[in-house]
Amino acid sequence: MRVALTGYGIVCAVGRSVAEAWPRLARGERGIGAVTLFDTSGQRASIAAEVKGIVPPRGEGAPWSRSDAMALEAAREALALAGLDPKTRRVGLIVGGTTGGMYETEGLLARMHADAAQRVPNPEMLAHPLSATSDRLVAALGPFARARTLCSACSSGANAFALGAAWLQLGVVDAVVVGGTDGLCRLTYTGFNALGAVDPEPARPFDAHRRGLTIGEGAGFAVLERPAVAEARGAQWDVELVGVGITSEAHHITNPSEDGALAARAIERALSSAGLSPADVDYVNAHGTATPLNDAMESRALTTALGEHVGRAWVSSTKGAMGHTLGAAGAIEAIVAALAVRDSKVPPTAGLEEIDPKCAGLRHVPKGGADATVNVALSNSFGFGGVDTVLALARRGSVRDRAPGERRVFVTGAGSASSAGALRGVENARLTEPRPDAVDPVAGPAGGLDPARARRLDRAARLGVVAASLAGAQPEDGVVMGSSYGDADGSASFLARLLEKGPRLVPPAEFPNLVPSSPTGHVSIYLGLHGPALSVADLSTSGEAALATAFDFIASAAAESIVAGSIEGPSDIAANCLAPAFRALEGKTRPSDRSEGSAAARLSTERGPVELIDVVQGESAAAIASQVKAPRGKAMVIVAERSDDLGAALSGTAWSDCEVRDVVAAVGRHEGLGGFAFAAAAALVERGDVESALVLGSSAGRSYALVLARSKD
Amino acid sequence: MSRTRETLRTELKALIVRELNLEGRDPASIVDDAPLFGEGLGLDSLDALQLAMSIEEQYGVRIPEGPDGRTAFRSVDALAEWIETHPATK
Numbered sequence: 001m002r003v004a005l006t007g008y009g010i011v012c013a014v015g016r017s018v019a020e021a022w023p024r025l026a027r028g029e030r031g032i033g034a035v036t037l038f039d040t041s042g043q044r045a046s047i048a049a050e051v052k053g054i055v056p057p058r059g060e061g062a063p064w065s066r067s068d069a070m071a072l073e074a075a076r077e078a079l080a081l082a083g084l085d086p087k088t089r090r091v092g093l094i095v096g097g098t099t100g101g102m103y104e105t106e107g108l109l110a111r112m113h114a115d116a117a118q119r120v121p122n123p124e125m126l127a128h129p130l131s132a133t134s135d136r137l138v139a140a141l142g143p144f145a146r147a148r149t150l151c152s153a154c155s156s157g158a159n160a161f162a163l164g165a166a167w168l169q170l171g172v173v174d175a176v177v178v179g180g181t182d183g184l185c186r187l188t189y190t191g192f193n194a195l196g197a198v199d200p201e202p203a204r205p206f207d208a209h210r211r212g213l214t215i216g217e218g219a220g221f222a223v224l225e226r227p228a229v230a231e232a233r234g235a236q237w238d239v240e241l242v243g244v245g246i247t248s249e250a251h252h253i254t255n256p257s258e259d260g261a262l263a264a265r266a267i268e269r270a271l272s273s274a275g276l277s278p279a280d281v282d283y284v285n286a287h288g289t290a291t292p293l294n295d296a297m298e299s300r301a302l303t304t305a306l307g308e309h310v311g312r313a314w315v316s317s318t319k320g321a322m323g324h325t326l327g328a329a330g331a332i333e334a335i336v337a338a339l340a341v342r343d344s345k346v347p348p349t350a351g352l353e354e355i356d357p358k359c360a361g362l363r364h365v366p367k368g369g370a371d372a373t374v375n376v377a378l379s380n381s382f383g384f385g386g387v388d389t390v391l392a393l394a395r396r397g398s399v400r401d402r403a404p405g406e407r408r409v410f411v412t413g414a415g416s417a418s419s420a421g422a423l424r425g426v427e428n429a430r431l432t433e434p435r436p437d438a439v440d441p442v443a444g445p446a447g448g449l450d451p452a453r454a455r456r457l458d459r460a461a462r463l464g465v466v467a468a469s470l471a472g473a474q475p476e477d478g479v480v481m482g483s484s485y486g487d488a489d490g491s492a493s494f495l496a497r498l499l500e501k502g503p504r505l506v507p508p509a510e511f512p513n514l515v516p517s518s519p520t521g522h523v524s525i526y527l528g529l530h531g532p533a534l535s536v537a538d539l540s541t542s543g544e545a546a547l548a549t550a551f552d553f554i555a556s557a558a559a560e561s562i563v564a565g566s567i568e569g570p571s572d573i574a575a576n577c578l579a580p581a582f583r584a585l586e587g588k589t590r591p592s593d594r595s596e597g598s599a600a601a602r603l604s605t606e607r608g609p610v611e612l613i614d615v616v617q618g619e620s621a622a623a624i625a626s627q628v629k630a631p632r633g634k635a636m637v638i639v640a641e642r643s644d645d646l647g648a649a650l651s652g653t654a655w656s657d658c659e660v661r662d663v664v665a666a667v668g669r670h671e672g673l674g675g676f677a678f679a680a681a682a683a684l685v686e687r688g689d690v691e692s693a694l695v696l697g698s699s700a701g702r703s704y705a706l707v708l709a710r711s712k713d
Numbered sequence: 714m715s716r717t718r719e720t721l722r723t724e725l726k727a728l729i730v731r732e733l734n735l736e737g738r739d740p741a742s743i744v745d746d747a748p749l750f751g752e753g754l755g756l757d758s759l760d761a762l763q764l765a766m767s768i769e770e771q772y773g774v775r776i777p778e779g780p781d782g783r784t785a786f787r788s789v790d791a792l793a794e795w796i797e798t799h800p801a802t803k
Contacts, residue, residue: 254759255758454736505770509763
C-alpha cells in the first residue's frame with residue numbers, strides 16, 4: 001500500500017505540538033513528574049507523564065473530557081499541516097482509545113455503584129463512552145463523511161491507522177483523520193498499579209533494572225490520503241504508511257506470550273504487505289513499555305522477525321520520555337516513527353542506562369539520539385489481550401503500491417447467544433420471531449464452557465465466546481465486536497472500592513476486564529483466534545459498526561476472515577443512565593428494560609452461501625438510504641427495532657415495499673441488536689426465505705446499511 | 714490466635730476458589746501442600762496478585778513480591794504459615 005501522511009499532530013507530556021514535542025523526544029528529554037490530577041497516596045507509584053494545561057471546553061453542548069480536548073488539539077494540528085478542511089472533501093475520522101471520558105465520570109460512577117437512585121439519565125455521562133470523542137471531533141471539525149471508534153487496548157491508536165489505510169484502499173473516503181487519545185484517570189492508574197506493572201521511578205525501557213511502565217496521557221492524530229489525491233490538491237508530504245501487520249497472541253489477558261511468535265508474525269506481515277524485507281528496516285519505534293515481560297518478549301520478536309539483520313535497525317522506545325499513553329500510544333509513536341524518517345533522526349530510549357541482557361541483541365539508539373538515514377521505520381504496538389499491530393512507514397515514493405483491488409466478502413456462518421437461545425447458522429432466522437420463553441444461553445457452571453479456561457471470562461465474554469464459536473470461528477480469524485459502553489458497572493464497582501478501601505484493596509484480576517476491548521480479547525484467547533481482535537464503540541449501532549469494520553479490513557486485504565458482530569453484557573448503568581441519556585439526545589424516551597447477548601457472523605474471502613455486497617455509513621438513515629444498492633429478487637429489511645423514521649427513510653428507494661422485521665421482540669433491547677439483525681438476515685438469505693436483505697441501523701447521529709445477498713458468480 | 718491452622722487452611726481454600734473463580738472446584742479437594750502455581754492448581758501471576766489483595770483484606774497480612782512472596786504462595790500450608798507468622802498491618 002501507499003498512503004501519504006500529509007499531516008500529523010501530537011499532544012503528550014513532552015509537548016503539545018510536533019514542533020514542541022519532537023525535538024525534545026529526539027534528545028531524550030522526559031516529561032515525567034508527580035501526579036497532580038488526583039490523589040495517589042497508597043499507590044505503588046506517584047508519578048505520571050501528565051499533559052499540563054489541558055482545559056476541556058465547557059458550554060451549552062455535550063460535555064468534553066480531557067481525552068476529547070487532547071484529541072481536538074492533535075487533530076487540529078494535523079489538519080492544519082495538511083491544509084485540509086473536512087467540510088470540503090470526503091474525509092473520514094477514526095479514533096482509537098481506551099478510557100474516553102473516564103476521568104470526568106469516575107466520581108459519578110462510584111456514586112452510582114453505591115446508590116441505585118443515582119442511576120438516572122445524567123447528561124454528565126454523555127462524556128463517558130469511547131465514541132464521545134468522535135462525536136466531539138465531528139461537532140468541532142466536521143461534518144466527516146464517516147466516523148468510527150475502536151479499541152484494542154494499547155494498540156488502539158495503531159489500529160486506527162490500519163483501518164484508515166483500509167478506507168483509502170477501498171476508496172470510500174478521499175482522506176482520513178486517524179489517531180488515538182487517552183486521558184489520565186484513576187481507573188487505569190490504579191489498575192496498572194494493582195497489576196504491579198508500574199515503576200515507582202520513571203520508566204526505563206530495555207534497562208536491566210526496569211520495573212514497569214510510567215502511565216502517560218496524550219493524543220496523536222494524522223491525516224492519511226491516497227498519494228494521487230493528495231498530489232492533485234497540491235499537498236506536501238515526506239512519509240508514507242506502506243504496510244500493516246495485525247495478529248493476536250490468543251495467550252493471556254495481561255501477559256504477553258514469552259516467545260513473541262505472534263508479535264514477530266505481525267512485524268513480518270507489516271514488512272511483507274509493504275514488499276519490504278528485514279534488511280530494509282532502519283528504525284523501530286518499539287512498544288517498549290518497560291515491563292520486564294514486554295521488553296524481553298519484544299526483543300525476542302524483533303530477533304525472530306528481522307533475523308540476521310536485527311543488529312542493523314536502530315531501536316528505541318519513547319515511553320521513557322512520554323510514558324505509556326495507552327490508547328494514544330500507537331498513534332503518537334507511528335507519528336514519531338514518521339518523523340524519524342522525515343528528519344533522518346532517531347530518538348533515544350530515555351531512562352535506558354544498562355541494557356538488559358535479554359534485550360541485548362538490538363541496536364539501541366545511544367543517549368541523546370542520533371542522526372541516521374531512515375528510509376523505513378516500524379512502529380510496534382501491543383495491547384492487553386495480545387493484539388499486536390505493527391505499522392511500516394517509508395520515505396515518500398520508496399515503496400511501490402501493491403494494493404490489490406477490493407475483494408468480495410462472504411458470510412460463511414452466523415451464531416448468537418441471547419434469551420432466544422444459542423443459535424447456529426440458519427437457526428438465527430428465529431431471531432425475527434418473537435419468543436416468549438426466554439432461556440439463558442450461558443447457564444450452568446462456567447456457562448457451558450471449560451471452567452478452567454473460562455474462569456476469567458465475565459458474562460459478556462462468555463456470551464461472545466458462544467456466539468463466535470457458533471458462527472464457526474477458525475484459528476486464523478480475527479474477532480471484531482461492537483461494545484457500546486464497555487463495562488461501566490464493573491468500572492463503577494472498581495472505583496467505589498478504590499475510594500472506599502484504598503488502592504491496595506482493588507481487585508487486580510478485575511482490571512483487565514474493564515478495558516472496552518476485553519470481551520474480544522477473551523474470545524480471541526478462549527477460541528485461539530490469531531487475527532485482528534478489537535472492539536468498536538458506536539452507541540446503539542455498535543454491532544453494525546463492528547460488521548462494517550470487519551468488512552473494511554477483509555475487502556482491503558488487511559485480514560482474511562473475521563468473526564464480527566456485537567457483545568453486550570448485562571448493565572444496570574447502561575439501562576438506567578447511559579441508554580436513556582443518549583436516547584434523549586434524539587428527542588426520544590426509552591424504556592429502562594435492557595437485555596444482553598452476543599451475535600456474530602463469520603465474514604471471509606472464502607466463498608459462502610451469502611455475500612455482503614454493500615456497506616454504507618452516514619449521519620442518518622434518510623441520508624444513506626438512497627445510496628444503498630437495490631435489492632436482488634425477493635428481499636426483506638431487518639432492523640433492531642421498528643420506528644416511524646424507518647418508513648420515511650426507505651420511501652422512494654427500491655427497498656420501500658419490502659417486508660420489515662425486527663429482532664427486539666425475540667432478544668429484548670440493547671445496543672448490540674445490529675449484530676442480531678445481521679445474523680438473522682444472513683440466516684434468512686441462506687435458508688432461501690429471501691434473495692437479499694438490508695440491515696439498517698441508526699442511533700444518535702449515525703446510521704449504517706449492510707446489504708446481504710445470495711452468493712452468485 | 715484462637716484460629717487453628719486447620720481452620721485457616723479451610724478458609725484459605727474457600728478464598729482461593731472464590732477469588733479465582735474456580736467454578737465447580739471443591740475447596741476440600743485442594744491438597745494442603747500441593748503447589749498452587751505452575752503444575753499444581755495452574756495459577757499464574759495475575760492470580761497471585763488477586764490472592765495477595767484478598768488475603769491482605771481478610772487477614773491484614775501483606776504478602777510481598779519477589780522471593781518471599783513465592784515462598785508464601787508455595788502451597789495452602791505455606792500461605793497459612795505466612796499468615797500466622799507475620800503481623801497484621803492494620
